Amino acid sequence: MPNVRSGFIHQGRLDADIRRAVSKLGPEVVHVAYNVGEDSTGEPSIFFRIVLDDAAAREEALADTTSRIAAALFDKVRPIENWGLHPYFNFSSQSEQRTRRDPA
Amino acid sequence: MAYHDDLLSLALSLVHTVPATQATLRRSVSSAYYAVFHLLIAEATSNWNIAGLRTALGRAYDHTTMKSASNRILDLREFPFTGEDPQAVASLRFVALTFTQLQEGRHFADYNLTEDLDPTDALNQVKSAEKVFSVWPSIRSHQIAQEYLVSLVVKRR
Numbered sequence: 001m002p003n004v005r006s007g008f009i010h011q012g013r014l015d016a017d018i019r020r021a022v023s024k025l026g027p028e029v030v031h032v033a034y035n036v037g038e039d040s041t042g043e044p045s046i047f048f049r050i051v052l053d054d055a056a057a058r059e060e061a062l063a064d065t066t067s068r069i070a071a072a073l074f075d076k077v078r079p080i081e082n083w084g085l086h087p088y089f090n091f092s093s094q095s096e097q098r099t100r101r102d103p104a
Numbered sequence: 105m106a107y108h109d110d111l112l113s114l115a116l117s118l119v120h121t122v123p124a125t126q127a128t129l130r131r132s133v134s135s136a137y138y139a140v141f142h143l144l145i146a147e148a149t150s151n152w153n154i155a156g157l158r159t160a161l162g163r164a165y166d167h168t169t170m171k172s173a174s175n176r177i178l179d180l181r182e183f184p185f186t187g188e189d190p191q192a193v194a195s196l197r198f199v200a201l202t203f204t205q206l207q208e209g210r211h212f213a214d215y216n217l218t219e220d221l222d223p224t225d226a227l228n229q230v231k232s233a234e235k236v237f238s239v240w241p242s243i244r245s246h247q248i249a250q251e252y253l254v255s256l257v258v259k260r261r
Binding site for chain 2: 039040041043052057059062063064066067070071074078080081086088089090091092093096
């Protein structure tokens with residue numbers, strides 16, 4: 001059970017909320033992971049790491065795609081109101097993830 | 105061009121540098137954050153009548169207060185924005201959320217070398233900053249946007 005400054009987080013409920021929200025995201029989202037901790041100013045935070053398929057990570061559409069995904073997770077999970085956590089969203093592409101796993 | 109416009113151009117140029125290095129990617133994110141930081145300050149201080157004093161007034165803004173103000177308007181309990189134009193509210197929340205993301209991204213880019221900064225992540229942060237520049241003119245005349253600008257300089261007591 002993660003312990004952040006505001007108290008304890010019920011991991012099971014948070015997981016369930018996030019799973020529900022992720023299931024509503026589009027097919028361009030390949031994977032979503034998260035962890036709870038403190039940000040650079042010590043605020044309790046949730047860090048989403050989102051892998052996009054390569055087509056969705058193209059520059060022309062990137063900012064619109066990521067802001068839509070972040071807004072969807074923000075609206076459905078309500079991390080501030082329901083969990084006292086400030087959300088951060090980091091995006092990578094599927095091909096970058098493959099490169100990371102296979103440095104050769 | 106204004107300083108914040110130059111910073112955004114620099115961020116875009118850095119993030120497109122070939123070959124990309126951790127230095128170019130990280131400096132692009134840092135420049136993107138400062139582009140938005142100075143855009144918001146310039147917008148706020150532009151309300152001051154005496155143009156020659158605006159840059160001096162801009163020195164009153166600090167990162168922590170701006171982040172706290174941006175976090176606050178993301179909280180629906182504190183700022184439900186009932187009766188406001190939903191598109192303007194969504195745009196303002198995008199600006200506030202992007203500001204906090206960029207500030208954290210800048211901190212990672214400048215100090216945290218424990219893992220690489222992904223090119224897609226860097227590009228997304230720069231493109232999100234660019235989107236703030238394109239969205240802001242559509243909401244700058246709204247009362248809620250002007251109240252946000254004021255909140256960026258007011259410490260909560």
